[in-house]
Amino acid sequence: MQNKIVLAYSGGLDTSVAIKWLKDTYHADIVCVCVDLGAAKNLEGIQKKALTLGAIASEVVDAKAAFAQDFLLPALFANALYEGRYPLATALSRPLIAQELAKVAQQHDAFAVAHGCTGKGNDQVRFELTLMALAPHVKVIAPAREWGFTREEEIAYAGKHGIPIPVTVNSPYSLDVNLWGRSAECGSLENIGLMPPPDVYDWTTSPEQAPDAPAIVKIAFDKGVPVALNGNNMALLDIISELNRLGGLHGIGRIDHVENRLVGIKSHEIYEAPAAVVLLEAHKDLEMLVHPKDVTHFKTAIDKKFAEMTYNGQWFHPLMGALQAFQARLQEPVTGTITVKLFKGHVSVVARESANSLYNFSLATYDKGDQFNHQAAVGFIQLFGLPQKTLALLHEKQLAAAQS
Numbered sequence: 001m002q003n004k005i006v007l008a009y010s011g012g013l014d015t016s017v018a019i020k021w022l023k024d025t026y027h028a029d030i031v032c033v034c035v036d037l038g039a040a041k042n043l044e045g046i047q048k049k050a051l052t053l054g055a056i057a058s059e060v061v062d063a064k065a066a067f068a069q070d071f072l073l074p075a076l077f078a079n080a081l082y083e084g085r086y087p088l089a090t091a092l093s094r095p096l097i098a099q100e101l102a103k104v105a106q107q108h109d110a111f112a113v114a115h116g117c118t119g120k121g122n123d124q125v126r127f128e129l130t131l132m133a134l135a136p137h138v139k140v141i142a143p144a145r146e147w148g149f150t151r152e153e154e155i156a157y158a159g160k161h162g163i164p165i166p167v168t169v170n171s172p173y174s175l176d177v178n179l180w181g182r183s184a185e186c187g188s189l190e191n192i193g194l195m196p197p198p199d200v201y202d203w204t205t206s207p208e209q210a211p212d213a214p215a216i217v218k219i220a221f222d223k224g225v226p227v228a229l230n231g232n233n234m235a236l237l238d239i240i241s242e243l244n245r246l247g248g249l250h251g252i253g254r255i256d257h258v259e260n261r262l263v264g265i266k267s268h269e270i271y272e273a274p275a276a277v278v279l280l281e282a283h284k285d286l287e288m289l290v291h292p293k294d295v296t297h298f299k300t301a302i303d304k305k306f307a308e309m310t311y312n313g314q315w316f317h318p319l320m321g322a323l324q325a326f327q328a329r330l331q332e333p334v335t336g337t338i339t340v341k342l343f344k345g346h347v348s349v350v351a352r353e354s355a356n357s358l359y360n361f362s363l364a365t366y367d368k369g370d371q372f373n374h375q376a377a378v379g380f381i382q383l384f385g386l387p388q389k390t391l392a393l394l395h396e397k398q399l400a401a402a403q404s
Contacts, residue, residue: 004110004303005141006101008127009058011046012175013151013165014116016144017158019053022114027140032058034054034105035097037235038069038179053163054223057108063180068236069092070146071315072180076225077327078306079284085257086269087276088310089181094123099129112139119145126313133316151186163223163366173200174399179240181273192258192268203244203272206250207345214343217243219282221338224331226279240275247274252343262312278347282338285349290333290356312363318356 005022009015020029023129032050043060050058071092080088101113111133117124119142122238128140149157158165164216174186178311184200198206226239232241247253253274261267288296306323314320336354340347352359362371 003028003060003333004031004108005029005114006108007055007107007114008097008101008108008116009034009046009050010053010116010300011049011166011191012116013154014118014144015156016053016163016165017048017154018114018116019050019055020139020161020163021143021147023054025143025146025387026112028112029056030054031104031108031110033061033101034059035061035063035100037092037093037096038064040178041051041177049164060103061104061342063096063100064237065178067093067096067179068240072240073225073230074324074327075180075238075306075310076279076283077331078311079287080303080307080312080321081280082307083257086271087181087253087255087273087280088125088257088307088309089178089271090183090278091122091126091311091313092180092193093176093178094126094313095130097125099134101127102131102135102138105135110138112141112194114143115139116144120161120263121263122311124312125317127311130316139375153263160175174369179237179244179269180276184256184270185267185271186386189270196256196270200270200271201254204248204254204274205251207254209225210251210344211249214341215246216339216341217246217278218337219279219288220336220337221283222335224283224328224334226283239296240279241296243275243278245274247278247342250342252342252347253277254345278340278342281347282340283334285352286336286338287332289336289352289354290358291330292358295330299330353367 005026005028006023007015007018007030009019010309011034017034022028022030023255032045034046034050037097038346047058047060060379069144070092075088075092082091083087104110105113113135115124117127123165124145131138131140134266153295155165157163173184176183182203188194188197189200219226219231220231226236228234229239229242253272253276255271255273258266260268287299291299306320306327309317309320309323333356335356336352338349362369
């Protein structure tokens with residue numbers, strides 16, 4: 001008889017409580033899986049904690065490289081920002097975590113996979129849509145949807161059963177951290193009439209306290225992929241890490257957002273995403289330089305669709321595969337160097353270079369060397385405005401007839 005449940009384990013409140021609750025409720029053995037996506041935390045301690053709390057096995061999967069290559073790069077290619085603001089750090093991580101859960105479930109012949117998501121969050125959908133696509137016969141259990149605890153009751157349950165947790169009633173933030181960003185919700189953040197307290201931030205300096213001198217950074221791209229900072233070739237993971245450090249120092253990447261959740265409610269989220277904000281700004285600017293107008297305008301709509309599908313957990317949907325192929329094809333000319341200035345919470349592009357640049361000085365200049373044929377504009381305007389002029393003449397004729 002199958003009696004194993006694979007639990008997505010982070011070491012946080014929900015999943016720590018879930019180990020005992022699952023054992024008692026389903027009389028099953030628990031296999032914990034922690035997927036390392038670059039969060040700065042004690043993975044060995046998390047692994048041991050799961051075993052201490054009663055799991056029969058605790059696995060840590062190093063998925064940082066796969067996360068950067070297979071999830072973050074496609075998101076960068078798509079300039080992905082949900083509702084124009086959120087770089088989708090948590091949303092991008094969930095299909096990868098669920099993918100690893102499906103693998104472990106198969107290895108252990110588990111009858112179910114469990115996650116710590118609540119019944120009104122986005123992550124439950126992201127996990128379960130991925131599992132439907134990759135492991136459709138595996139049962140999905142969501143303890144937080146079943147046990148009915150409030151957050152305070154959950155903390156009390158942990159205290160009653162001696163379960164160590166990283167939150168208290170006075171500091172009950174729900175956190176998620178990976179290479180692409182850090183998110184915080186719950187606690188005092190649920191009162192949107194109050195300013196977020198300073199302790200909610202961890203990666204970024206307050207812009208007011210940031211250095212008084214800006215940082216100038218040259219970011220080199222090769223076919224859309226960041227490959228160097230200030231002339232030094234670096235691996236993608238190292239570029240992201242350095243921009244998180246440098247951007248955070250200058251107060252870059254703080255996002256205070258009331259967003260539309262997938263389940264139909266609004267939630268208040270605090271995000272910190274220094275590297276994501278810097279790279280997305282630089283990449284989008286380089287695309288603007290090398291893509292024709294029609295491509296730029298059409299791609300904007302595709303970018304938005306990509307972001308929405310990612311947020312909605314549809315990473316393994318056939319349409320998402322097609323969108324990624326489209327975005328990858330358009331990266332071929334996206335090679336060059338973008339120079340950005342980081343200063344007191346703001347990132348701005350200050351210089352651009354690319355062998356594929358469609359900016360033509362002799363056509364753009366109003367000074368000597370101007371090769372644009374100004375007389376050609378006369379015929380262009382006549383043709384471009386002909387439908388509008390024809391309509392106006394018709395209205396004029398109809399009005400005259402009505403007045404006669």
